[in-house]
Amino acid sequence: MDEKDWVILQTIFQERNISKAAEKLYISQPALTYRLQQLEREFGTMIVARGKRGVEFTAQGEYIAQYARNMILQLRNTKEFVQNMDKEIRGVLRIGVSGIFARYELPAILKEFINHYPNVEVNVKTGWSAEINHLLHKEEVHVGIVRGNYIWQEEKYLFREEPMLIVSQKQIKNIKELPNLPRVNYETDQTQKTLIDNWWQETFDQPPTVTMEVDRIDTCKEMVLMGLGYAILPSICLKKEDDVHKIILTKKNREPLKRNTWLLYRERSLSLSAVQAFVDFLKEYDNIKIDDKDLIPQKFE
Template identity: 45%
Template structure:
């Protein structure tokens, strides 16, 4: 068994599908099936059953899949430790970002960082803030770039604040909102609670939500085409100066802001590549 074999078991256990696993692993389906049969022969057990519902792991297969995850973590830690034995900035930085940050902000950061440290590679995970928070907390990621006021027990750096706005293709007023069509998008519970609390503090009836989409970018396009208004972070519309925006404010007239934080563990700063990235972020203006 080598790292590739453990990776096969890990991915297949997550996907429960030979075709999808082969695509992720960049191998052909017959090659993956053949290698899986060789692993079964090596251990003398049946690892999976294949049926109309996809791949089902046997009890022995589940055990090997769980051990595969542990082995891959061990391989990764060994590689990082070996790379860290000299003063060179080299290795793979595991970083997690929100979908918005990954599309609009992270590419420029990576470009600047790799120009300074060309031997560094990146493994980037994207998702909603809660997912990135959990992956960083459990040390699956070195760095988590998260939107919202999460309670983080270790090291953190405030990157920036942004206004939360009511965005519409045409000019609207706060008084009109309860009777206007609204588009919502899938987001983390902190942002949803922020918006819901603001609404409940200002209106006696629920909003007229006519559509809910899975991503902020999709919601942005719906707003741009005049399908409805939405309540979103301002940065979604930084390239849309023609979109009418009303900053959200509390009852005291204070703008409602959404922070973006960099979370990391102090222990991870022992890794040269992590320390270099943290110091780099502190030096630049995002």
């Protein structure tokens, strides 16, 4: 059993389907089936049970698949450590990034980082912040950039604080009007949804008038730009040229309601020069801040 076999087992374990695993591995299904049978002969046990909906791992198969995952991780860590034994900043940097941060901030950051460190190979995975947090716990990424507050016992750095805004094409003169105005909602992670919902419940005694539900924050913003309703958005998704009115949300104590972006990592990962360089780079990065001259504080008249 070698590295190729570890990858085969992990891919089948993730996909739970021989055809999909073969497609992902760029090998034929018969070749994959044959190698799986060879592994079963080698271990003297059935690794998977085949059914109409795919495959299920036996108890022995689960154990072997976990062994394969550990060996892949150990080999990867060894390669990364060896690559970092010299003084040159090089190697592989694996980062997991919140989808919205990846959309609006990451490209510019990575472009500048790679300009500084051309010998670093950057691998990126994006998703909901909860998914990125999960990848960190599984050690599938070196660094995570998440939005919202998550339990993380190791190193963390508050990279960005940004206001939450009421955004509309026409000016909203009195915030008391909101419950009766058409609102555009969008899919977001649970931490931001909770943040917005808690503010609404503290501010109003009736639900919002949601007239549109969309799956992307970009779509929501376009609806607002067309004057089809207002939305509650984090300032990260707004550009200076967006012709909209913005009101900062505030808590009962009049503090701005903010959305936090965190940099999460393990201290031991800093032994890798690429990780150390990226963490230092982000901490020194010249954050582009929202021009607050056109932001109106929330107030009731």
